[in-house]
Amino acid sequence: MDSSMTEVESRYQLQIDYWNQLQLFAVEVDNVNVIYQTYEEINCISLIDKDVRSALDKHPCFWNVQLYSLQTTMMVVFRTDIRHRW
Numbered sequence: 001m002d003s004s005m006t007e008v009e010s011r012y013q014l015q016i017d018y019w020n021q022l023q024l025f026a027v028e029v030d031n032v033n034v035i036y037q038t039y040e041e042i043n044c045i046s047l048i049d050k051d052v053r054s055a056l057d058k059h060p061c062f063w064n065v066q067l068y069s070l071q072t073t074m075m076v077v078f079r080t081d082i083r084h085r086w
Contacts, residue, residue, distance in 0.1 A: 032074050039070040 005013070042063070046053045056063045 035070050035074050039067060039074075042067060 042056075046056050
């Protein structure tokens with residue numbers, strides 16, 4: 001913070017920073033939720049629907065990479081949040 005800032009300006013800036021970080025965190029939580037639900041849906045529908053399972057089995061490497069990517073993305077977001085937010 002600039003030394004020429006008054007105490008009120010300093011507090012106001014801290015509040016702005018806090019709300020900006022909170023908004024960013026909320027967006028990231030929403031994104032991780034979408035990623036998790038996508039991962040779960042791919043797994044669930046492949047167990048329920050034989051046609052979907054058959055389609056997935058035609059290119060298993062592709063779908064394994066997709067699932068792994070979803071898992072990795074969730075871990076990267078959480079690890080980044082933990083290291084940089086607190």
